[in-house]
Amino acid sequence: MIQHIPKKNIQLAWLFKMAWRDAKASKVRLLLFMASIILGIAAVVSIQLFSANLQGNLQSQSKTLMGADFIIDSKQEPTVRAQAIIDSLKPDASEVNFVSMVAFPKQGGTKLVKIQGITGGFPFYGDIEAEPATAATTYQTSGGALVDATLMMQFNVKPGDSIKIGELTLPIAGALTSMPGNSAISSSVAPPVIIPREFVAATKLIQFGSRREYQYFYKVSDTVNLKRLEDVVEPMLDLENADLDTHTGTSRRLGRRYQNVGNFLNLAAFIALLLGCIGIASSVHIYIKEKLKAIAVLKCMGASRLQSFLIFLIQIAGIGILGGAIGAGIGVGLQLVFPYLLQDFLPFTLQISISAIPILIGILLGLFMSVLFALLPLLRTWFVSPLDVLRVSEDGAQEPRLVRFSVFGAIVVFLFLFSYWLIRDAVFALGFVGATLLTFAVLAGVAMACISLIKRYFPKHWSFTARQSILNLFRPNNQTVVLVVAIGLGTFLISTLYFTKDILLAKTEVGAQSENANIIILDVQPDQRAAISDAIKAHQLPVLSDIPLVTMRMQRINGDLVNTIRQDTTRQVRGWVLNHEFRTTYRDTLIDSEVIIAGEWTPRLTPGEPLVISISDNLAEDANLDVGDPVVFNVQGVLMETTVGSIRQVDWSQVQLNFTVVFPAGVLEDAPQFNVLTTLVADEATSARLQQDLVSNFPNVSIIDLRQVFTLVESILDKVSWVINFMAFFSMFTGIIVLIGSIRTSKYQRVKENVLLRTLGAKNKHILQISAFEYLFLGLLGSVVGILLALVSSLALALLVFKEPFVPSVIPFLVLLPGITTLVLVIGLSNIRSVLKSSPLEVLRKEA
Template sequence: MAWRDAKASKVRLLLFIASIILGIAAVVSIQLFSTNLKDNIQSQSKTLMGADFIIDSRQEPTARAKAIIDSLNPDASEVNFVSMVAFPKNGGSKLVKVRGLEGNFPFYGKIKSEPETAASVYQESGGALVDATLLLQFNIKPGDSIKIGALTLPISGALKSIPGSSAIASSVAPPVVIPYRFVEATELLQFGSRKEYQYFYKASDTLNLKRLEDKLEPILDLENADLDTHTSTTRRLGKRYENVGRFLNLAAFIALLLGCIGIASSVHIYIKEKLSAIAVLKCMGASRGQSFLIFLIQIAGIGVIGGLVGSLIGVALQFVFPYLLKDFLPFTLEITISVQPIAIGIFLGFFMSVLFALLPLLRTWFVSPLDVLRVNVNASQEPQKIRVLVYGAILVFLFLFSLWLIKDAWYAAGFVLATVFTFSMLALVALAFIKTIKRFFPKHWNFTARQGLLNLFRPNNQTVVLVVAIGLGTFLISTLYFTKDILLAKTEVGQSTKNANIIILDVQPNQREAVAKSITSQNLPVLDNIPLVTMRMHSLKGRLVNDIRQDSTRQIRGWILNHEFRTTYRDSLIASEELLEGKWTPRLKPDEPVTISISDNLASDAKLTIGDAVVFNVQGVLMETTVGSIRKVDWSQMQLNFSIVFPEGVLEQAPQFNVFTTSAPNETSSATLQQDLVAKYPNVSIIDLRQIYTIIEDILDKVSWIINFMAFFSILTGVIVLIGSVRTSKYQRIKESVLLRTLGAKNKHILQISALEYVFLGLLGSLVGMLLALISSLCLAVFVFKEPFLPSSTPFLVFLPGITLLVLGIGLSNIQTVLRSSPLEILRREG
């Protein structure tokens, strides 16, 4: 009977199975895509370092540090240092960062050069890769030579980007890459030279980098060495990756909910139409269990088939993604497929179908044989207790599913409560709307307008069901869109003139005005003019730094004790800072105690709190200070941030230099500016950050496109399910429209009546859903993504009229059969 009835009702069950397939396909594809994307982008993020982890030291490693380095068997090594280089072709000179590389570095990403082959042959050919902007600046081409100390090498190619160039603090000049074996021949590494040794490692899949860092970092810290993993190096992007994962999980949750709405609405109408047939079956001797099992088997079987088909579609989409993304992603998207998502998809299809169809299915149990003769549409109702149990089971399922997605019980509970709240609000608004129309019914309107309103509360109406379906669909789609905007607002780096990409160092006080004039004369903005004073810590809370350094039980991090701090002074906080503790001091009067502001990470590593004493050695002069405030610094913003900030009125007379920042729109303008400044001010050093922007922007572009794609995919799913929800009302409209035609109504009257009804439903459902989406998106922004929320007007300008027109179009298509056929023909067909 289940098979025969399904064959006879295949057209009406099409909406049901479509809802399952779409919901499961969306969940499986998003979950698989999320996993593959996370793996791929995580792998790509390693290009910022070029390795899984690095051990580095500012001096030749000690015996103990060298033993640790050798025991881990480094795959590549580097020594880098800052030096002036010369170009024999035209006598030009420039401060650069020389990187002597040995081994197969990088392990992730690649060195980009012009010509492309230069990056792979420079080691064997014994040439140098020189920063592309530097070559433009001095009119040098591959094939010319560069002089580094006592060594002259041919230039193999122009260096466009190289992994490992993201450490801005240590990059005081454009990079020049040479083979490691030539470093000694430069004769530049003498006693006291500032240099850095780096050892690169490619980790096995089984190596726990976090455990390795926790174990070795304290040991290496005592040896003045450091261990950095690729995750710590890319910490600036970590929050974005975390939010992208949350967004994809939200998209999967929304896709499942949309599928559930489609299942519930289609089965609700399907079973409602079968109640009279079930009553006939019971008159012929069928038991409650038999009539119930007929439709349970039918729904469960379709759920399994829909889950299988949806899973296969979700898996198939994974193989389409590389072709869809090939023009957007500069890396090959590697897809891995397992049996687990297919099994989960089939289970979800079965469980969703049975659970969300259970309430209408239970009505078959309580159908009485007398319902064949009864006209009352509410003759068969399940007991209130059973209804509560089913609703409880649905809530538990949604909670467990969201917990599986986001791995956080509080967030999962929040999603479920938000869904229940939205559902309840939509149902209450629909009921209030019906009561309001009944109470203030416009009796003086014309016939078609009155009939359109009457349809909203006539017997067997679907106002509440459709308002909830339309509203919930609009709510989910709008929430997804608003959330997409929250994330995309944070995936912009260096896209406007407000972001500095050129840093000009070592500007002396008597050069400030002239350097600023040189920048503005080339139509470039002076973004920052920051004074810098270098100093070291002499004592902390009364203990000399030398004594603390010798204490093996100290809790203060080693970098604090050895670091040369570059500090500044100003009278206000900047955009990347937030005061956490204490009081900000803008300016000190003469003879007032010096209070400083420190960053929260410095306070944590140095174990400092408000009121603690710190003595600095300012280039030979000791200065007593007190911690007056602690700031939270957003190091993710690509600008000059400082661990230590002095108030004005303290360091103005100290030996200092200034840092200017500007933004060059292209490589040519950057080179022109650098040529002009180096020619006029040989002591000035210039850092071009565009190489770092290139790597970061590539990754953020990938993230942006994927967010847009997944939002579009889920929104499309929601629109299709919305179509299914409205189409389920077709069979309730046919008989009434036929009766109207029998009584003499013309086609235009029927169209007007139906149009008004669906416009009311579409406007009400979509408007309430959108307003609720604003509230939910604000909560998501504040509590989940921890980002500011600026709502877009697009949903109100596009979704509100768009969904209303969509509902109107589907509703009018429902009665096309009535308009094209005679009343008697339709009545016979329906009978």
């Protein structure tokens, strides 16, 4: 008995069979088309999965990062009112911490460390990990110190040895491996040493000018509304120069710390996907254009519009699904590399979780973007007439204008929704989409303007090959607009990525010139200046600078009390200005990192003259100050009325002591102050001898060895730079693949013409010259316009998104411009290789 098979199933099977047969015949073109999808999806999935893991870790580990539910901290001893608020909330533990030099008497070594005097059961979440493990819980009762394990290894110190902190000597209870709240960066620059808080006073290191922080730790039930606590208590603490941090607020701040890197990675993902979309649109446009006659033949044989449309829709959708799956798989593999690269940059161990969701997103995104960006050329299959078999023109019938605009609208909506999904900001998303559409319009306009100009001023007296090349740019079936837009957009996106990469990497360059100080000696009291200066010179080292520091706070700004400004919800003054303890200096000269941009520099004042100060440009902006505005400072209880005399642009990236507020000489010499001395050491041994000498004789001073800081920061920033460079060049590689695909696919437009030229007697060198000039013009025009547009977009990104200055690199002009032009030329010439090597008839049969 013969089973009845529904006609609908037979038709569906026939459609899939036709799509598969046609795909096999065009596999090279479709593989290049699929490469665009794979690379775009791989970039998106890897970046999004990494971002999701980072955010998930920040949220899940936010309590462990702090070790408490919330913390109240103050950079000075809390005021009476602040202490009353702290006590009313009943802290469960407290800490006073400060940076100081310590010595190991047995080994004779010295090191800058962070002393943490703790009382109570902190941390409440996570654990202090120490060796032996019991030391983490017994150090307070035994009266010992927990010393950073790396520091102990460096100085060959063991539990039971002693550590000298100021005038206090304690036994080492154990090696500190990890502790909530301590990051790899801070621990490497100033390793932690934990002692019972009751011993802090015995060190005698808390003196005038000492930098210290008081912290109070709280553990609460999950029913407590931390957001409400922030809203109610934090403004009250702000008035007392104290802060309240919750574990949820900490996770938000940590997220913002990596915002610029995250913005760049999202930009790379957006560009990679957009490059893939360009590759799809340009490849399918040319691919479908050459299939129009075959579609017309199908319709002559009885195929319906829907059937001819579905054959190629199934092809494109299948490639989108396959490319999305492969790209998602690559993306999952790529994001596994990020935790290793950023392990020193993150304050916690990043736990990677992989689910089916990114794979599913990659597949759906591959399907959606391939179909959407191929839809416009695919629609031409719907409107092809059977009579097109007999027509000479290959343009065929055009889709209605309403249909075309509807597809364009869907593409714009897709790009907006995708960019909004990446950056969660509607304004920036609109800006990205607007910049892309404007670039597309400019490139298309430039291409059409060139066609019009060439038609109007056609060089009739040029040689045959030159005229033929020029004719190819505007004759029917030309590729000028398609290739200029594809090449230009690809170059634009690649160049934009390169420029923005440089914006971020400019902030990751750390270095010291041979003549700059690399040892900084802090907290030098006035009566110690001469003795410490002599001690430096005794080691045959120069005293490069002796800088006085005076601490003060702002009392009034433009006549308004700071406390009044704090309570004003419409204030234009940033919060940090109102709470900041300014470390100011006085001198009669500018330094090399400063430039006056407003007002006049006053080097010195005589008694009785009005007090004028110089402030940095960032302080002027954040405090809403201009030249001539009054500011009253509170200098250790003494009010000092001043006027802004000048505004300086300060290069904070230079590794030296820069100041937001500088007084002229002749004003602060008698104010309570301490000094910072700097010197230059040639090697590690000299540095160790100097530090040991100074710490043994002046235990209150702190010494920063910038050589160690340079090494540490460079190692971390090298990894961050690697991630930025990797994602940049990965997306650039995507762009190159897209360009190759677009140009490679265009070969099928020129094969017949070149065969006809050979049939008419043209030699191989003539065909080479014709093709070379055409592709050289297209590559040069597209890449020049693309790079120029990238300059404009990168400037906007630098100022609006990354908030960094923009200094354009010449690399895109020296490398990308000739490189992309050469690439276009090489691929274009490789397109006609089969025409040059074989007979015309053989070529026609092969291409058919």
